[in-house]
Amino acid sequence: MIRSAHLTQELAVAVLVLAVASMAAFLASTQGLAAVSLPFVLAGGALIFVYPVVGLFLLAGTIPVEAALMMEGVSAPRLIGMAVFGVWGSQKFLRKEPLTPLVSAGLIQVAMVLLILACASLLWAQYPEGQGRQLFLLFQLILLSILVLDLASSWERVVWIARFLVLAALFAGLLTLEQYFIGGARRAGSGVVGGINRTAVTLVAVLPFAFFLLRSNRGGVWRWLGLVYIGIAGVAVAVTFSRMNFLLFPAVVVANLLLMARTGVGRRRIVLLTGVAALALFLLPLPMERIQDRIGTIGPYITDTLGPNDPADTYSGRGFHMRVGLEIFRDHPILGAGYNNYNPHFLTYQWDLSGAERIWRSPRDPHSSHLAFLANLGAVGFLLWLSLFAVVACYLWRAWRRVFRPPGTDPRFLIQAVGLGVILQFIFAFYSQVHVTKIFWLLLGMVAALDRISERVGQGEEVGSPAPERVRG
Secondary structure: OHHHHHHHHHHHHHHHHHHHHHHHHHHHHHOOHHHHHHHHHHHHHHHHHHOHHHHHHHHHHHHHHOOOOEEOOEEHHHHHHHHHHHHHHHHHHHOOOOOHHHHOOHHHHHHHHHHHHHHHHHHOOOOOOOHHHHHHHHHHHHHHHHHHHHHOOOHHHHHHHHHHHHHHHHHHHHHHHHHHHHOOOOOOOEOOOEOHHHHHHHHHHOHHHHHHHHHOOOOHHHHHHHHHHHHHHHHHHHHHOOHHHHHHHHHHHHHHHHHHHHHOOOHHHHHHHHHHHHHHHHHOOOOHHHHHHHHHOHHHHHHHHHOOOOOOOOOOOHHHHHHHHHHHHHHOOOOOOOOOOHHHHHHHHOOOOOOOOOOOOOOOOOOOHHHHHHHHHHHHHHHHHHHHHHHHHHHHHHHHHHOOOOOOOHHHHHHHHHHHHHHHHHHHOOOOOHHHOHHHHHHHHHHHHHHHHHHHHHOOOOOOOOOOOOOOO
16 A cells, blocks of 8 residues: 555656656747746755655755856755755644654764854854854754754665765766866866865765775666766866875775775676776876876975974965964863854964965965864864764764674675765865865764664664665655
8 A cells, every 4th residue: 555655656746747847848949948947946846845855865966066056156955955954844843743853863962062062152252244154054064964864764765865976976077077178177176066175075075985886786787887986086086186185085995995805795896997997097188297296296285284384375375274273272272262263363363473474365264174173162162073073983883783784785885985984074174174065964964874774773673775776755
């Protein structure tokens, strides 16, 4: 009976999509392409209303290309997110479902305490106008984790989030290659996810999920998608000329190859992966001299950034920004200068440091989530920030032990992929503000979902196939 009702819903959605597609074709032929957007938005809204989890998949599938999918200055993830949150919240309200299961997870509780501390900083910090928007953004991002925790209620749904991430990141990689090889950009990746470095970070962040698809025991098409993504992402990261991601990309590849070799699964796929990499190197006109020169600057860049000399007039000035953040922390060691208050404080503190050969006249961000919480929310906020990762490690370890399957199976591959993704976010946080990115909080939501799913598995409850061939609402 349930299966029949589910089939009826799917047929209804199919008929609705067909009707809207026909309307779009008619409007395109008579009124122009601008009129096509409205029916597609309406169709997407109807689909999300019937299947909110599909909206979650679409949200995950637009994050890696959010800067490329803009409509009147609003990104696609934001539009989809508003629709999903609206439908999901309305359903919760109309059904009078309790909120306790949504906030009972320790990871969500730590995030909420961090949000409360950030809001409380309004009491002791002097803020520039518009600071409320930053606090509301943090609330929205935490809400994204809660949404993933609630809707990703089975292995199946978590796997589909991973698939949509890889699919969208593949598109981001192709856009990056188009900018370099066709558009003639000197450094590619701008306007894909955000800036050039953010695009490179995202391409590397999705890499563990591509290896998960490659290692998966089911779904040949998705296995090939993972394989193709690894090759495309490698070339795309190369033409971004992002130093730190030059280091991280091969490290992630080697780590996953060791995991594959250790489990004895996918040795033939390792050979295929090697072949794809060799083919990319020989067929694509990569600027090997520029890449080698860029790699050669990594050592001096790190030395200057972490050393006593100020690199404000060379490279990106990250070392100087770090020293400003530490100086702010010394003056506000317990509760910090106020959430997101590093930016305006930078303009004042830059005059107090010796050796600066460059003066900034507009607010600067700290280029690091670790440094941001240390300077903005002091020791208390920094410990809460680190507590997020501590809880994540605990959740992943519990999920690993609860899954009573052989080591070389999809659930454990998925846990490894999500775990490696969070480790990468922790590393990214040294040179990027990951706490204001959607993919970071999406990953935290996936961790919380895996912990809850594995708990139900440990209790003997069936929670869905780990690698389905069909999405279910």
